Amino acid sequence: MRLSKTLRVGLVLALPIIVYFAIFFIYPLALLFKEAFTTPTGVLALTNFQKMLTDPVLLTTLQNTFYYFAGSLGLEFAVGFGVAVLLYNYIGRFRTLFRTVIFVPLMVSPVVIGLMWVLLLDSQYGPIDYFIRLLGLQPLNFLGSLSLALPSIIVANAWEYSPFVFLIIYAGLQTVPQQLYEAAAVDGMSRLQAFRYVTLPSIRGVMLVAFLLDAIGVLKGFDLIYVITSGGPGYSTYILSFYAYKVAFVYFQTNYAAALSLLFLAIIATFVTIVLKFTPVEEYLGLRRGKE
Amino acid sequence: MKKPSAMAVTVLVLLALVCLFYLFPVYWTLVTSFKFGNEIFTYPPVIFPLRIDLANFFQPSTTAHATNQTAIGSIPWLIDSTVVAISATLVSTFLIAAPAAYSLVRYIRNIWLGRLILFMTMIPEVVFIVPFFLIVAEVNLLNSWWGLALVYVSFAAPFATWLMMGFFNEVPKSVEEAAEIDGLTPYQIFYRISLRLVTPGLIAALILCFISCWNELLYALILTYSPYPTGAETVPLFITSFLITDKSFAWGGLAAAGIFTMLPTIIMGIFAQRYLARGLTLGAVKG
Numbered sequence: 001m002r003l004s005k006t007l008r009v010g011l012v013l014a015l016p017i018i019v020y021f022a023i024f025f026i027y028p029l030a031l032l033f034k035e036a037f038t039t040p041t042g043v044l045a046l047t048n049f050q051k052m053l054t055d056p057v058l059l060t061t062l063q064n065t066f067y068y069f070a071g072s073l074g075l076e077f078a079v080g081f082g083v084a085v086l087l088y089n090y091i092g093r094f095r096t097l098f099r100t101v102i103f104v105p106l107m108v109s110p111v112v113i114g115l116m117w118v119l120l121l122d123s124q125y126g127p128i129d130y131f132i133r134l135l136g137l138q139p140l141n142f143l144g145s146l147s148l149a150l151p152s153i154i155v156a157n158a159w160e161y162s163p164f165v166f167l168i169i170y171a172g173l174q175t176v177p178q179q180l181y182e183a184a185a186v187d188g189m190s191r192l193q194a195f196r197y198v199t200l201p202s203i204r205g206v207m208l209v210a211f212l213l214d215a216i217g218v219l220k221g222f223d224l225i226y227v228i229t230s231g232g233p234g235y236s237t238y239i240l241s242f243y244a245y246k247v248a249f250v251y252f253q254t255n256y257a258a259a260l261s262l263l264f265l266a267i268i269a270t271f272v273t274i275v276l277k278f279t280p281v282e283e284y285l286g287l288r289r290g291k292e
Numbered sequence: 293m294k295k296p297s298a299m300a301v302t303v304l305v306l307l308a309l310v311c312l313f314y315l316f317p318v319y320w321t322l323v324t325s326f327k328f329g330n331e332i333f334t335y336p337p338v339i340f341p342l343r344i345d346l347a348n349f350f351q352p353s354t355t356a357h358a359t360n361q362t363a364i365g366s367i368p369w370l371i372d373s374t375v376v377a378i379s380a381t382l383v384s385t386f387l388i389a390a391p392a393a394y395s396l397v398r399y400i401r402n403i404w405l406g407r408l409i410l411f412m413t414m415i416p417e418v419v420f421i422v423p424f425f426l427i428v429a430e431v432n433l434l435n436s437w438w439g440l441a442l443v444y445v446s447f448a449a450p451f452a453t454w455l456m457m458g459f460f461n462e463v464p465k466s467v468e469e470a471a472e473i474d475g476l477t478p479y480q481i482f483y484r485i486s487l488r489l490v491t492p493g494l495i496a497a498l499i500l501c502f503i504s505c506w507n508e509l510l511y512a513l514i515l516t517y518s519p520y521p522t523g524a525e526t527v528p529l530f531i532t533s534f535l536i537t538d539k540s541f542a543w544g545g546l547a548a549a550g551i552f553t554m555l556p557t558i559i560m561g562i563f564a565q566r567y568l569a570r571g572l573t574l575g576a577v578k579g
Contacts, residue, residue, distance in 0.1 A: 009478040010399025017392035017453065024446040025412065028423035035422055083310050090303050100562060101311045104318065106572060107561030109507035111528040112550040115535060116317040119324055119547065127320060130337050159317065167569050171577040209576040220416040223509045227532055241418040248422050249514050261419045272414055276407070286458055286575050287406050 032265075035258035048259035058260070061238040064150060068239050071154040072161070072218045077211070079158055080165025085195075087166075088173045099170075102163045110160060114227025117156040118143070121228075146236045149229050153237055156224050161217055165210045172206030173199065205284040212275050219268060240264050325349070325363075325547035332543050348548035363545070363552035368519040369530040370553065375437050376526060377505035380444035385497045388445070389452030394482050396453070397460040398468075406457065412450035413574065417510045420446065425514055435516045435523040443515060444505045451504070452497040458575040459493025460486065496567035503557045527553045 003011070011018075039045050052058055087098055105113070123129050123141035133139055142152040176199060184194040222241040229237040231246065238246075244264060248257030276282055324332060326344045349363040396405055424443050433439025463486050471481045487494070509528040519525040525533075531553070534546055561568060569577045 006399050010395045012479075013391040013395035013482065014400060015391075016388045017449065020388050020445070020449055024449070028420045028427065028446075031423035031426060032420070035426075083307075086303055086306055086310065089299075090307060091300065092304070094307075098307055098311065100565065101314055103561065103565055103569075104558065105314060106568075107503070107558045108318070108554050109528060109557065111507065111509055111531050112321075112554045113317070115531055115546060115550045116321045118535065119543065120317055120320055125333055125337055127337050127339060159314070163314070164572065168573050168576050171569070171573075206576060209573070213574060213576070216414045220418075222416075222418055223528075226509065226513075227535060241416055244418050245421060245510065245514075248425075254422055258422045261422060264416065265419045268414060268416065268419075269411070272411060282407075284576060285410065286461065287403065287410065 032258050032261055035255050036262050038255060040253075040255055048256050051256060052259065052263065057235055057238065057243065060235045061240055061243045064235075064237065065239040067150060068154060068157075068221075068237075069215070069218055071151070072157045072221075073211075073215055075154060075158040076162045076165050076214055076218070079162040080167075080210070080214075081169050081207075083162070084166045084169035084173060087170060102166055105160050105163050106167075108160075110223035111227055113156065113160050114224050117152070117159075117224075117228055121152055143229055144233055146233055149233060149237045153224055153228060156228060157218065157221060160224070161214060164217065165214050168206050168210040168213070169203065172203040176202040205280065208275075208279050208281045209284045212272075212279075212281050215271065215275075216268070219271075240267075321547045321550055324543060325551050327544055348544040349552065363548040365545070366527060366530045366549045366553060368521070369525055369527045371520045372437065372516075372524045373506055373526040373553075376441045376444060376524065377502050379437070380441040380448055380505045381498055381501040383441070384445050384448035384501050385452045385456075385494065388449040389456050389497060390487060390494070391482065393453045393456035394460050394486060397457055398486075409450050409454050409457070410574075413447075413454050415447075417447060417508070421510065421514055424511065428515055435518060437524045440512060440515050440524050440526070443511050444508060448501040448505060452501055454574060455497045455500070455571050456490065456493050458570075459490040459496075463489050492567055495564065496571040499560055499564050500568060500571040503560065506557055 036048055037044060037046070039047055083102060087095065087102075090098070108116075120126050120128055121142040123139055123144060129139040129141065140148055142148045180198045180202070181194055184198050189197065220241065221239070222245065225231065225237055225239060225242045226245075231238045231242055240260070241264070244257050244260040247253050247260060323338075323341055325348050326346070327338065327341055327348075331338055331341065396402075396409070424446070428434055428439040428443060431439070433442065467485060467489070468481050471485050472478075476484065506526075507528065508526070509532065512524075512526045512529050513532075516524045516526070516529065519530070531546060531549060
């Protein structure tokens with residue numbers, strides 16, 4: 001059978017990515033499965049997965065991951081959305097300046113962001129606990145406290161990623177046709193009603209995109225935890241990505257780490273599949289042409 | 293022109309607070325890097341330092357809290373980061389992403405392949421640390437530029453491909469059809485016509501791949517263990533290794549190093565803001 005010309009050209013152009021795909025996806029994935037389903041001595045077994053069921057640190061880690069995920073996503077969405085609506089309603093000369101300032105965190109490396117928050121939150125010399133003392137309150141010692149370490153990470157994370165949500169929502173707001181607002185005004189809607197019945201429905205798509213991409217960004221998070229708390233105090237800021245790293249390269253339990261990685265991959269795949277299947281987000285990412 | 297309403301004033305005040313929230317951490321790091329020696333360790337903390345001291349950028353500090361970390365001391369790490377980030381970026385963008393994206397948009401049009409690329413941009417780095425470590429160890433490239441660059445291609449390539457697909461999609465087919473009538477082969481059309489037409493996309497892909505490689509921590513952590521000339525530790529490791537070991541000592545120098553090493557990406561970012569917004573949001577924001 002001869003290949004059609006279209007297919008032949010297409011395959012030649014795609015050759016590098018096919019090689020890439022074999023080396024960087026199929027082969028590592030196969031290795032990952034092999035490691036996850038064997039014991040350190042190379043015997044085929046399910047011990048790594050049985051271990052998960054009785055691993056108390058994994059349980060804590062999963063709980064933390066859930067709080068971290070929900071907290072970060074919620075805070076980033078609230079801040080990013082709020083700031084986008086604010087800037088959209090701002091009429092003045094400094095629009096570009098504000099936009100640039102809000103863009104800055106996206107360009108700073110996560111490690112440096114971690115460093116910044118270590119400096120800010122230090123219980124002795126940091127400015128935040130200093131301000132709290134000025135108010136006459138007890139310093140909170142954010143990073144040394146079992147209950148405040150994870151919320152601190154969430155705030156640092158929101159500093160890093162809320163501009164990302166802002167960017168998407170703000171771009172979406174600008175695509176809402178002005179005539180719709182004029183029509184709403186003619187119909188006697190208040191500003192709040194116009195926001196509820198004109199703006200929100202118009203930016204549903206970009207909100208979905210922001211939700212999906214931000215959720216993925218949050219789940220990928222590793223650097224801030226590593227730099228700011230290194231999982232501590234105790235296990236209070238262990239999240240899945242950090243735990244898998246720790247098991248692999250600090251405890252050297254390669255097989256168990258591979259099993260944890262598979263669990264993580266399964267969680268991400270399930271999440272992405274659900275979002276792609278049940279929402280029209282693909283249209284807005286340009287993957288599929290929707291009804292327009 | 294209306295007089296500024298209460299609403300407009302409120303918006304302005306809130307936006308000023310927003311800017312304070314985003315700028316204060318940067319400001320604090322900058323101020324820390326300008327403080328000399330014990331000024332960092334005073335109580336109450338100095339919020340507005342009256343003198344600016346650049347010692348943390350150039351000279352090893354000589355105080356009781358001495359460790360000799362300075363921004364200039366990060367140069368070996370900067371060399372590693374530059375080589376690794378540039379090589380991974382060029383390979384991902386030109387060799388892999390550009391032809392693949394063109395092929396997926398013009399020749400092998402299949403929604404499942406598009407979904408696959410999208411999914412691959414979403415896989416967290418941590419998932420593949422074990423296999424990548426084994427692979428890089430097997431080919432004897434641990435602690436080397438090429439080992440790290442190779443692994444960076446793993447996340448840069450699908451990202452650049454996805455980004456370029458969006459840009460190729462916007463090239464009008466008629467341009468290519470005209471070139472075909474002129475007798476150009478499909479490969480010539482790709483290289484001479486379409487690739488030139490997506491220059492903005494190419495720039496966005498290059499800058500964003502460069503920034504993500506420049507900032508990457510996890511793979512560098514497991515695949516390298518000494519800086520240039522004996523190894524390939526990158527800039528993030530310069531900062532974390534000192535932060536983790538001497539948390540309360542080298543602050544001035546670390547803050548200076550942080551400021552110093554984030555300059556290239558911030559400058560690039562601010563100038564290419566419009567292109568980057570589109571890339572960062574995987575095409576959801578049209579630049």
